[in-house]
Amino acid sequence: MKRAALIHASAVLALTFSAGALAQGGRPSVAVIDFTNDGAAASWFHGDVGHQLAGVLSNELTSTGDFNVVERQKVNAVLAEQDFANSGRVRRGTGPKTGNITGAQYLITGTVTSYTENTADTGGGVSFAGFHVGGGKSEAYVAIDLRVVDAETSEVVFSRTVEGRSTDSNVDVGGSTWYGLGGDFHHARNTPASKAVRAALVEASNYLDCAMVKRNGCMSSFDAKEQRRRSSDANALNLDGG
Numbered sequence: 001m002k003r004a005a006l007i008h009a010s011a012v013l014a015l016t017f018s019a020g021a022l023a024q025g026g027r028p029s030v031a032v033i034d035f036t037n038d039g040a041a042a043s044w045f046h047g048d049v050g051h052q053l054a055g056v057l058s059n060e061l062t063s064t065g066d067f068n069v070v071e072r073q074k075v076n077a078v079l080a081e082q083d084f085a086n087s088g089r090v091r092r093g094t095g096p097k098t099g100n101i102t103g104a105q106y107l108i109t110g111t112v113t114s115y116t117e118n119t120a121d122t123g124g125g126v127s128f129a130g131f132h133v134g135g136g137k138s139e140a141y142v143a144i145d146l147r148v149v150d151a152e153t154s155e156v157v158f159s160r161t162v163e164g165r166s167t168d169s170n171v172d173v174g175g176s177t178w179y180g181l182g183g184d185f186h187h188a189r190n191t192p193a194s195k196a197v198r199a200a201l202v203e204a205s206n207y208l209d210c211a212m213v214k215r216n217g218c219m220s221s222f223d224a225k226e227q228r229r230r231s232s233d234a235n236a237l238n239l240d241g242g
Helices: 002-025 049-064 075-085 192-214 219-240
Strands: 029-032 106-128 131-150 156-176 182-187
Touching (some): 192 219
Antiparallel strands (some): 131 156, 156 182
16 A cells, blocks of 8 residues: 555656646747837837847746746846856856856747828817917837747748737927917827837737747637738738729
């Protein structure tokens, strides 16, 4: 009886260990490359915006708990710390060891391919003492092409265009001060562009989590969105072509 119980306990322990190893091994290791821009209308894409967008998507993927996100943007700082630890100036056993940096199985790239923003005067302005307060409304749309590249074979294993939309209201105040000086003040918090981009990156994270990890019925909603996008693009091309 004791022997049977011991065998049963050993089997359970082995299965538990195997399940844990599988769960850990099942989390793909990914690195997000700096985004690029193919949309001429995206005037906000300059400087290190591509670097920032890659960082936002990395954070979104990390927050799912389903990915091992490999830090590539600050890898030089990691290497410098390892070199310092092996320089002989650090107490032995306290610094990071070399040879343990996790490699990325997949590289994720993103390209902004379309951006539009429409601003309309909603009217309803009020004039008082030489000042005019008017309302405005802005809508933004952004499309980002995602690709997941196998780092070993360079094969594109997943690709999808994700979209983000946003609507924002703003207030414009213009007029003359009591001192006879002209003045104009524009207040806009969380611009439509930034909201649309954030929405697209959240959508990108959800898609990658579904396609690469969950692989269940969640893909049906993404496939439906893709079909609507392709149909909309085809209709727009037909209209442009007359």
